[in-house]
Amino acid sequence: KAGVTQTPRYLIKTRGQQVTLSCSPISGHRSVSWYQQTPGQGLQFLFEYFSETQRNKGNFPGRFSGRQFSNSRSEMNVSTLELGDSALYLCASTSGSGGNSPLHFGNGTRLTVT
Amino acid sequence: AQSVTQPDIHITVSEGASLELRCNYSYGATPYLFWYVQSPGQGLQLLLKYFSGDTLVQGIKGFEAEFKRSQSSFNLRKPSVHWSDAAEYFCAVGAGDDKIIFGKGTRLHILP
Numbered sequence: 001k002a003g004v005t006q007t008p009r010y011l012i013k014t015r016g017q018q019v020t021l022s023c024s025p026i027s028g029h030r031s032v033s034w035y036q037q038t039p040g041q042g043l044q045f046l047f048e049y050f051s052e053t054q055r056n057k058g059n060f061p062g063r064f065s066g067r068q069f070s071n072s073r074s075e076m077n078v079s080t081l082e083l084g085d086s087a088l089y090l091c092a093s094t095s096g097s098g099g100n101s102p103l104h105f106g107n108g109t110r111l112t113v114t
Numbered sequence: 115a116q117s118v119t120q121p122d123i124h125i126t127v128s129e130g131a132s133l134e135l136r137c138n139y140s141y142g143a144t145p146y147l148f149w150y151v152q153s154p155g156q157g158l159q160l161l162l163k164y165f166s167g168d169t170l171v172q173g174i175k176g177f178e179a180e181f182k183r184s185q186s187s188f189n190l191r192k193p194s195v196h197w198s199d200a201a202e203y204f205c206a207v208g209a210g211d212d213k214i215i216f217g218k219g220t221r222l223h224i225l226p
Contacts, residue, residue, distance in 0.1 A: 004157070033213070042218035043158075043204065056213040090157055099208020100146045100165070105157030 004106035018079040025093030032074040037088040120217035135190040137205030148206040
């Protein structure tokens with residue numbers, strides 16, 4: 001079975017621009033979660049989607065948004081980029097939902113904002 | 115609110131020595147507990163999980179962890195580390211429909 005695929009692997013953007021990251025979950029997994037990883041803050045939860053509905057949301061500003069499609073693929077969008085948005089963005093899928101199923105992670109998208 | 119604390123940011127051990135990484139959690143209900151490992155440039159890989167039952171759980175790569183409810187701890191152990199174990203380790207907690215949250219990680223360094 002193919003693992004979680006995130007594209008692109010690397011992105012360089014300028015402050016004020018917007019960016020869209022993509023995640024394809026493991027086949028059959030209906031839940032997709034997004035995390036932001038930075039050296040100082042560790043992994044911070046952004047949001048979780050299950051069957052195209054947002055189930056959980058972290059404490060991020062409205063500039064961060066996401067969606068999930070009927071095939072379970074997910075995208076996250078960050079508008080009006082700030083320097084502090086530079087991070088590794090990790091997507092994870094699971095066969096269940098919420099906190100009782102192990103997450104399967106992709107290799108992440110490294111976003112650099114200049 | 116749920117939280118996870120990994121008190122050690124960095125740990126250095128000699129190859130062949132034993133290892134224990136500490137994790138303390140705070141959660142109102144019975145939690146699901148996880149340990150993940152991350153190698154440079156990679157995503158996180160699940161080492162082991164605890165849902166219920168036997169409080170000593172075995173994982174991949176020779177790791178094990180012990181759930182101690184009275185101490186709200188879920189420490190990760192390995193009897194003899196290998197140079198390839200050098201990585202960052204994350205403890206995580208979740209339950210029910212709630213999100214899974216992670217500790218800030220412990221970076222493991224191995225001395226030859």
